[in-house]
Structures are given as structure tokens and as C-alpha cells.
Amino acid sequence: MSSRRASRRAPSRPQTVVRADSPCPCGLPAAYGACCGRLHDGRVAAANPEALMRSRYAAFAVRDSAYLLRTWHPATRPQRLGLEDGTRWLGLEILDSTEGSAFHSAGTVTFRARYTDGGRPGVLHERSRFERFDGAWVYVDGDMLG
Template identity: 75%
Template sequence: MSRPAPTCPCGLPAPYDACCGRYHSGSANAPTAEALMRSRYCAFAVKDAAYLLRTWHPATRPPSITFEPGMKWTGLEILGTTEGSAFHTTGTVTFRARYTEGGRPGSLHERSRFSRVDGAWVYLDGDFIE
């Protein structure tokens, strides 16, 4: 008996390989700013630094990414989007990402800005919301 594929960490009810995994592998590009946001959250959850750097705007991309060893991402909630569709060149996604660090729960609330570079969505920057 085969086991079902694990559900994608981004919160959509699809297996990882059919959801964000195809973006991480490079076999497809995220079609919207929200899809890119979900795939980047997922990349943090699975610790895919190469994907995070590849989908970061060249003007704001850090030289490297390090992951906190005791942090585990536990859930993503999309709170709102503006623009960011196939017909736009910019978009925003407001989200809340939940995590545990050292066994203690926490959350990150951010309004992220996205733009297109050579036709592909990339993360530009974001503002933390308290």
C-alpha cells in the first residue's frame, strides 16, 4: 500500500510536489504574487535557501540566507492581496505566518511587495505589522 504524498506546507490542500515543489524545482514559475508568497513561505519551512534567493528581487536580495535552527514554521494565513495577477506587474500580499521557536509559539505578520523581473514574480520587500 502506498502512502499519500505529504500536503504542501503552504496550506493549500495539494501534495508538495504538485504545489510549491514544482516552483522550488524550477519546473514552473509562480503565476501570481500570492502563489510566490506561498511558495516562499514553503521554502522557509523546507529550508530551500536557493529558491528564496532566486525569487528575491536583485535590488534587495541578501548575499545569503541562514535558518534559525530551533524555528519550525507551522502555518500560513493569507489575509489580503492587491493586484499581483497575471495581468499586473506589481502586487502585495498581507499574511500571518505561524512558527514555534524553542517550543514557544509565535507569528510574523507582514505586508510583502512583489514585482516582476523578466516576466517572473519576485519578492521585493515588506513591512512588518504589529
């Protein structure tokens, strides 16, 4: 998932709006600490592009710009990431996932993410591209869809 806006501000620190025992923002039926929290704190790496997509969505929800930058391909990664205070992420729907198995070096994930920005509702619909880089899955870029 790409950032809707890049900023010159320093990367924000994770905002603890979600505790380890809270439901994970990615939508899977697990607590944050046992789900995306493990990826955010570096205990495990994403096993496939869909897992990385979910963890990146959760990172947007908890405003963990360090994780987002760390999991972004260096060829397309911005220097800084500004996460807006007024944006609230409300839900993720995975629509499609291609390739991305242990035998692949690339994959895609198509998703819809619902949010409010300053109280106004919105939907981000994107087909994201992922590649393996130094053995780990990373976000490359994405195409905005209807």
C-alpha cells in the first residue's frame, strides 16, 4: 500500500492505538501481538505478499512509518513518510492475490481499504506489486483502481 501523501516531516513513531491483545487491524481473527505486531517489531518476516500487505495496512492503522519504510523496496521507497493525523483506517478487504509462493520472486495483491480522512469517508482500491529483496518480501508499487 502506498502512502497517499509524502511529507518532509521526520518519520512518525508508532502510535499505540492498538494493544497486543486488541484485534489486529488487518482483519484476521487474531490479536495484534500474535498477528501483525510480530512483523512490526521484527520477530518474524512476512511469509508472502498477502501477509506483507496485511501487515502494511496494519502499520498504516497504527501509524508505524518505520515499518512501512523498512518493507518498501529501496528503488521506490520515499525518504520520509508523512502519516496524517486525521486519517483513520477502518477495514481491509483482500480481493485477489497472485503468485507470491516460496517458488516465486514476485506477487500482487489487490485490495480495498476503507478510511476516513478528516471525517470524510474514502476507499483506497489498489493492485500492489511485491518482490523479494534480500530474501524478504517488500512492497514495490501499486496501481490505483476504480
